Amino acid sequence: MQDREIPHNLMITYGDPCQAGDQPAGDVIPVIRVVLWPVTPSDELPTTLPFRPAVCELSGNILLHDYTLFEKITENEIVETLEHAGFQEFQSLSCDVRELLSRL
Secondary structure: OEEEEEOEEEEHHHHHHHHOOOHHHHOOOOEEEEEEEEOOHHHOOOOOOOOOOHHHHOOOOOOOOHHHHHHHHOOOOOOOHHHHHHHHHHHHHHHHHHHHHHOO
């Protein structure tokens, strides 16, 4: 994404440990989850969006700085905002990501 100058957010977090099927009981494999999400540049987002999505929103935390908005916003408005902020970029990269993952 850097080579294509596509803005993006990156979140790295620990996940629940898992046990591989061929591992002896008790052998736990640590898990790190990486979420890499392309976004529309913030200066290209319409000013009519109820909030500006960033890494917190893409990981499930919706930060609203206005109590009135908090009281009235709907789940559909949140989903539409998130889709508007990164869905097109995500779609344009999905084939490249599939290709990259198929090589692993």
